[in-house]
Amino acid sequence: MSTPPQTATASQRRNTSQFVGFELDGQAYAFRIDQIQEIVILNQVTKTPQVPDFVEGVANLRGSIIPIINLRKLFRLTPKPSDGNTRTIVVNVGERTMGCTVDLVSQVIRIPEENIQAAPETVTGNGAHYISGFARVDGKLLILLDIDQLLDPRKLEQVNQAATLDLAKPG
Amino acid sequence: MSDEFSFSTGLPSEEMATYLQMYLDETAEQLDALVETLLALEGNPTHKGNHNEAFRLIHSIKGSSAMMGLDSITVLTHHLENHFERIRSGMQILDGPMMDLVLRCIDFLRECNTRLRNGQALASAPELLEELGRHVATPREAEPPGASPAIHESVAPEPVSEPALVVARVEESIVETPVAPPAEPQLETPAVATVESKKERAASHGTYHWRITVRFESTLQLADLKAELILARLADLSEIRRSEPDREHLATVADGHRLQVLVASDRPAAELRAAADVGGVELVEMDRDSQPLELDRTVLAEATSDASESDLAEAAVVVAPSAAAPSTPTPVSQPVAKPSAADKPIPDSRDIAAAAGANAGETPDAEHKARVVETVRVDIDRLDDLLNLAGELVVTNARFVQISRQMGPAFKKSGRTRAFGETMRRLFDDLKAHRADDADGRRDEWSQQLLELESEIDAVEAQARLWEEGRRCFTQITEAVNQLTRVSDSLQRGVLDTRMVPVGPLFNRFKRVVRDISQELGKQVHLEIHGEKTELDKRMIDELGDPLVHLVRNAIDHGLEPADLRVQRGKPAAGTLTLEAVHSGNNVYIHVRDDGGGINAAKIRKRIVERGLISSDGAAQLGDAEIIEYIWHPGFSTADVVSDISGRGVGMDIVKTRIAELNGTISVETALERGTTISIRLPLTLAIIRCLLFRLRHGMFAVPIDGVREIVSVPLAEIVTIHGRHTFEVRGEFIPLVDIDDVFDWHEPTTNHTVPASRDAKRVNVVILQATNETIGLRVDELHGGQDIVIKSLAENFVHIRGLSGASILGDGSVCLLLDVAAAIDLAVHVRGVSAQRELVTAGSSS
Known part of the structure; x- marks a missing residue:
């Protein structure tokens, strides 16, 4: 998998970036595609103690043990039991491989750079550095998330703290 | 002196990068070995074998760094090599300051390795070079090698121990490849060689000037004839510029037992040396220089000393074919030559002295080669991958076992299906026989149903046969799964075994650590190492270094009392620190033991109350053993002064965590004034x-x-x-x-x-x-x-x-x-x- 900065510059030359869109509680979000390893349906997640509630536990991904983060819980949204649409997005965060569960994965979206709006200070200033920007796709607001800022184990707590913000209504 | 060398701070050239890994692994090992040798020398500064070993190691690092084009390493090792050459020939002593300097150089070399590993540019170390230069300025008074008592070690088996025992020691460890020995002085050889010193300088590429010094055995008769022979043999290979004594005065050779020849030759050093190396020759020394040198008229020892002082070209190749038994024909020692290195012209020709030296340097190794098991160096990550795969295989295998166990009952009952079919068939046959007797109108009606029944029975029987077949297959599957279990278990064990390495090298690193800490703290510490052959997973060994350093530092800093207090307590002034590894069942125990003051529970009790870790009432309720457990508590430290070495209050806590991460446990056992033992219990493997x-x-x-x-x-x-x-x-x-x-x-x-x-x-x-x-x-x-x-x-x-x-x-x-x-x-x-x-x-x- 190519490293994010190179890919980013490569994409910028084409002025289009690829994102994987997903939904949480009706809101559309997206991750840049570069750091996404795969999207899986996990059956068995082993609960782990001594961790915040947004950590679902650990799962076996072809012999590797990866932590599973429940994004709904991380964002302090109303919990919802998993259903047929629930997916786990496996991402690379630095050296780590982690999974995060989302309500559903919608599609791969190409967004021209000029359509991406940087996150306003009012949002990032409140500790929500994990929001890298916004974009409007088909009339719907898409929140673009920065995987490194969002899922780094050292930053998860911060994210959880900052997530009390109303994410759906930026400026 | 250093400005003669160009410092390259760049990275090794592209084509060499592939060899970098190999170089790094090799030098890391060599540096470890070097430190160990040096520390042994610190205890016994005159040990010839270790002098030679140190020289060999430095030389070999120099050689490989030169091959890699790592100039700053080559330059430093070159200087070190010079020092060790003098040390081993007894012209310099390895004193305390020198030892410190050498160790600092090694630190620098380690840092170079780290930089190379991280892809950083190399730094140069002008200050180290300068210091090395300063040490040259004060060499011990040069003595003829034989007269030095330090050199006169009792290593030579023969009473005829000859002066240059420096060499004799090397000779002992040389692999002797019997090359047709010239048994007697070859008198019949006509002295035909002419000294053609006036010929124009051979300036062709790859031609170098060599100063060859031949020393004869002191008991050798007719040394002048030998000298003539050597000149003749050299003349075949080279252009002889000058000799000392010259041809007309060869008879004087008998007085000094020495012949020096200055030649120009494009032949490999080994060939020239072989030519000079005839029966009765005790040693051949070859110096190479880029310019023709004036021959030294001084004694050999001085010559060597001068050479190293005045220029860096000095790098002797020492061969001692027959020192031990001079009167009997002995096989000529033929050290493993490295022509590739020796032949390769390097811009600064002085550097190549290293290459020539390789021959001497490699000889002690050659002896080992016969015994050493062949090994392959493997990237540990590959082993990790392999182990992971083996682990997955074991898991998959477990799954097979589970499935086949679940299938068992299904096939066990297959016999009943057959029995059922047989019963039905019998009943049906009875029925048919019965029907034949019956001849009324219901015949058609019956026959239709009978036909149906028959086909059903056929189907059941077919099913039973299939089942039967399935059962046979299942039995085979079970056997195959059992076989798979055996194989995958063995495979996993095999992979695990490849990762097991002895703790020796890890422990040996502590010789240096202990030396440094004890010097820093002014405590005398005697380090004992036991069980260095005990094996542990490589990853585990890698992870153990830091925790052990903490423990060792703690033991020296807090455990061992100052010398006067020790004496007062009736203990030897030097404290003893023991590192021990013991294998027991599925575990390896590592003990760090000191014979110091033990852990003072009262002091700890006071400290933990002060630190607010526990109330004073609470502390009073705890027994000494429970109190002592507080040493593992985060933020606990008993050192009154926070020293650079320990006492930061994080050590023991971190140690415990690190050991826990290795699935190990750590415990402490202590007796006041008797000492403390910290025991680490580790699983054999991390995996x-x-x-x-x-x-x-x-x-x-x-x-x-x-x-x-x-x-x-x-x-x-x-x-x-x-x-x-x-x-x-x-x-x-x-x-x-x-x-x-x-x-x-x-x-x-x-x-x-x-x-x-x-x-x-x-x-x-x-x-x-x-x-x-x-x-x-x-x-x-x-x-x-x-x-x-x-x-x-x-x-x-x-x-x-x-x-x-x-x-x-x-x-x-x-x-x-x-x-x-x-x-x-x-x-x-x-x-x-x-x-x-x-x-x-x-x-x-x-x-």
Whole structure:
């Protein structure tokens, strides 16, 4: 998998970036595609103690043990039991491989750079550095998330703290 | 002197990059060996073998760095080599300051390695070079080698120990390849060679000037004829510029037993040396220079000394063919030559002295080669991958075993299908026979049904046969699975074995550590090492370094008393520090033992109260052993002065955590004024552990068998509650009973944490866990027996979770968590124990 900065510059030359869109509680979000390893349906997640509630536990991904983060819980949204649409997005965060569960994965979206709006200070200033920007796709607001800022184990707590913000209504 | 060299700070050239890894691995080992040799020399500064070994190692690093084009390393090692050349020839002594300097150079070389590994540019070390230069300025007064008592070591087996024993030592370890020995002075050889010193300088590429010094055995008769022979032989290979004594005065050779020849030749050094190396020659020294040199008229020792002082070209090749038995024909020693290195012209021709030296340098090694097992150097990551694959194979295999076990009952009953078919067939035949007797009108009606029945019976029988066939196949599958189990287990063990390395090198690193710390603290420390052959997983060895350094520092800093106090206590002034590795069952124990003052419980008691770790009342209630356990507490340190070495108050805590991450435990044993022993217990390998599996409400858990004292089934009625804590009795001993929720916080909405009084079961299964000196009973829902599990790290993709030492993948693909017994007990007893004192349903009274 190519490293994010190179890919980013490569994409910028084409002025289009690829994102994987997903939904949480009706809101559309997206991750840049570069750091996404795969999207899986996990059956068995082993609960782990001594961790915040947004950590679902650990799962076996072809012999590797990866932590599973429940994004709904991380964002302090109303919990919802998993259903047929629930997916786990496996991402690379630095050296780590982690999974995060989302309500559903919608599609791969190409967004021209000029359509991406940087996150306003009012949002990032409140500790929500994990929001890298916004974009409007088909009339719907898409929140673009920065995987490194969002899922780094050292930053998860911060994210959880900052997530009390109303994410759906930026400026 | 250093400005003659161009410092390259760039990275090695592109084509060399592929060899970089090999170079780094090799030099790392050589540097380790060098430090060890040096430290041995510190104890016994005149040990010839170690002088030679140090020289060889430095030389070999120099050679390989030159090949790699790592100039700053080459330059430094070149200077070091010069020093060691003088040291081993007795012209310089390896004193304290010199030793420090050399060790600092080694540190620099290590740093170079680190930089290379990280792809950083190399730095140069002008200050080290300058210091090395300063040390040259004050060499010990040059003596003829033979006269030096330091050189006169009793290593030579023969009483005829000749002057140059420096060489004799080398000679002993040389592999002797019998090359047709010129047995006697070859008188018949006509002295035909002409000295053509006036010929124009051979300036062609690859031609160098060599100063060849030949020393004859002092007992040799007719040395002048020998000298003539040598000149003749050299003349075939080279252009002889000058000789000392010259041809007309060869008779004087007998006085000095020495012949010096200046030649210009494009032949490899080895060839020239072979030419000069005839019977009766004690040693051949070859110096190479880019310019023709004036021949030294001084004694050999001075010549060598001068050369190294005046220029850097000095780098002798020393060969001693027959020092031990001069009068008998002896095979000519033919050191392993390295023509590739020797022939390769390097812009600065002085550097090549290294290449020539390679021959001498390599000789001690040659002796070992016959015995050393052939090895392959493998990237540890590859072994990791292999181990992971083997682990997955084992897991997959476990799955097969599980499936075939489940299939068993289905096929066991296949015999009944056949019996059923047979019964039906018999009944049917009876029926048919019966029908033949019956001849009324219902015949057609019957025959239709009979036909149907027959085909059904046929189908059943066919099914039975298929079943039968299936059963045969199943038996074969079972056999194959058993076979697979054997193979995959052996494979896994095999892979594990390849990762096992002796702890020796790890321990040996501490010779240096101990030396440095003891010097820094002004304490005399004698280091003893035992069990260095004990093997441990490579990864484990890598991880153990830092914790051990902490422990060793602590032992020297806090453990060993100052010398005067030791003497007062009737102990030797020098403290003894012991590093010991012992293999026992599935574990390896590493003990760090000192004979110091022991841990003063009173002092610790005071300290922990001061630090607010415990109330003074609380401290008063604890026994000494419990108090001493506080040394592992975060933020605890007894050192009155926070020194650079230890006493930062984080050491022991970190040590404990690190050991726990390796699935090991650590314990301390101490006696006042007698000393302290810290014991680390480690599993043989990081990868596989024999575990007990059990199910809890939250899922499967595993606990290393070593942490389990016993498994008991406790009647609910016998669980008593004392001050809100559950306790049960095992053979007169009261053990606290905990639920997993007392150990861990699961971040769950308040569930029923109490021991369920209204459970159907009248008994509960309890696993009694034990770590160092604490014991708890953990209530489990279901026991699943023992199993070897492959441990995977939780921290690799996530974070380290206190109380868990990892996780593993079970046969069904699910993840089970591995309990860290010591941490879990700690959590249950000390951390969450307080909250466990809530009002609980008294199981004993309500059931």
